Structure formats: C-alpha cells, structure tokens
Amino acid sequence: MEGDADQAARLGGEITAADLSADSILSTLSAAMEEVGARYETGEYFIPEMLRSAAAVEAALQVLDPFLFERRADQAGVVVIGTVRGDVHNIGKNIIVSALRAGGYKVYDLGVNVSAAKFAAKVGEVDADLLLLSAFTTSTKQSLLDVISALEAAGLRDRVKVVSGGAAHSPELAREVGVDAFAGDVKSTLAVCRELMGGS
Numbered sequence: 001m002e003g004d005a006d007q008a009a010r011l012g013g014e015i016t017a018a019d020l021s022a023d024s025i026l027s028t029l030s031a032a033m034e035e036v037g038a039r040y041e042t043g044e045y046f047i048p049e050m051l052r053s054a055a056a057v058e059a060a061l062q063v064l065d066p067f068l069f070e071r072r073a074d075q076a077g078v079v080v081i082g083t084v085r086g087d088v089h090n091i092g093k094n095i096i097v098s099a100l101r102a103g104g105y106k107v108y109d110l111g112v113n114v115s116a117a118k119f120a121a122k123v124g125e126v127d128a129d130l131l132l133l134s135a136f137t138t139s140t141k142q143s144l145l146d147v148i149s150a151l152e153a154a155g156l157r158d159r160v161k162v163v164s165g166g167a168a169h170s171p172e173l174a175r176e177v178g179v180d181a182f183a184g185d186v187k188s189t190l191a192v193c194r195e196l197m198g199g200s
C-alpha cells in the first residue's frame with residue numbers, strides 16, 4: 001500500500017529471497033490492490049493513486065514472474081485467458097495469470113476487450129484445457145454469452161472447461177451464462193482449475 005513502482009520492484013526482489021509460497025505472495029499483492037480499489041470507491045483515493053498502485057503491482061509481478069515460474073511443477077494444463085469484449089479491467093486478471101503460471105500452467109493471455117471469435121480461435125489453436133474469462137462490469141453478460149456461443153459454433157464447447165471471475169461478477173451470473181465454474185480470488189481460482197483438470 002506504500003511506495004511506488006520502483007519500490008515495489010525492489011520489494012519483489014527481496015521477496016524472491018524469502019521462502020514464501022506463490023499463493024501467499026500473490027494473495028498479498030491482490031489484497032493490497034483490492035484495498036486500493038475500495039478506497040478509490042469511497043473517494044479516499046483518486047484515479048492517479050489507483051493507476052500508480054496498478055503500476056506498482058505490475059512492476060512487482062515482472063520481478064516475481066520468473067521466480068514463481070521456476071518453482072512450477074510439471075505442466076498442469078493449457079489455459080487461455082482474457083478480459084471479455086467491452087471491458088478493460090486487467091489488474092486482477094494479471095494477478096491470476098501470474099498465479100496460474102506459478103502453478104505450472106501454460107498460459108496464453110489475450111489481454112483486454114477480447115472478442116468471442118478471438119477466444120474461440122485461440123482455444124482451438126492451442127487445444128486449451130481451460131478458458132478463463134475475466135469480466136468486471138455487469139454489462140459484460142452478453143460478451144460472456146457470446147463466448148459460449150462462439151465455442152459451440154466452433155465445436156469446442158465440450159473440449160474446454162470455462163471459468164469466469166472478476167469484480168462485480170458472481171456465481172449466479174456464471175450459472176446464467178453457462179460457464180462451468182466461478183472463482184473469486186487467487187486461491188479459489190487455483191483450486192477450481194485443479195479440480196476441473198481432474199485433480200483434488
């Protein structure tokens with residue numbers, strides 16, 4: 001919660017020297033950013049503070065990513081992830097990407113404002129086991145439905161498990177749009193993915 005991107009990168013370097021689990025490092029980063037988001041919503045922070053915090057999270061992730069990746073087990077599965085069309089939120093998604101890479105997944109991150117056709121094409125191209133859809137605004141319901149339709153049209157719906165998550169998203173919305181599972185944070189995302197991959 002304190003400092004800037006340079007300090008975050010330095011701290012990332014120090015953390016790599018400590019014997020902490022990837023889950024706990026990423027959950028801590030995530031909790032700090034969620035607190036920033038909450039303060040922004042109550043008017044205590046403004047856009048500059050929030051964007052500076054997002055830059056700090058990015059800087060920390062850049063330092064931590066290779067270190068977390070080194071700890072990976074054998075490949076856990078192939079994941080395609082992105083924020084759905086009409087939505088540009090990516091801070092939480094980027095944390096999830098790092099957590100999945102640290103968990104041994106091969107991750108294809110398509111970025112933000114991704115069309116249904118692009119999701120379906122990538123799933124087919126890389127033969128993904130899991131498709132993770134990030135959706136932050138409730139107005140993205142149609143985009144989620146479009147992705148499911150595009151998978152069906154491409155004959156891929158039975159070959160890939162779909163998980164959704166993100167602020168303002170809920171298990172109810174996930175059920176309504178027909179994804180296989182919802183996850184609300186780093187820990188539950190890893191648990192849900194493991195379960196869908198047939199692990200315990």
Ligand code: B12
Pocket residue numbers: 029030031033034036037038040041047050054086087088089090091092093095096132133134135136137138139163164165166167168182183184185186189
């Ligand atoms: C930061 C922020 C922004 C930034 C985004 C910067 C960026 N690069 O991402 C900016 C200022 C650009 C922005 C813009 C807008 N925003 Co905004 N934003 C937020 C805010 C304050 C914080 C989000 C955040 O980063 N949190 C920190 C991260 C770490 O937490 P997280 O996102 O929840 O992620 C965790 C979990 O959700 C989960 N997760 C995340 N992604 C995924 C994906 C998968 C697949 C899974 C399984 C799990 C998962 O794991 C993460 C780690 O624990 C939230 C409010 C809030 N408190 O959440 C509003 C919020 C999401 N925004 C909102 C809105 C409305 C908008 C705008 C439409 C505002 C406007 N009127 O212009 C625009 C949208 C533009 C667009 N087309 O997308 C609303 C959505 C409400 C709704 N019901 O639709 C919210 C909830 C604020 C509110 N209460 O009104 N926003």
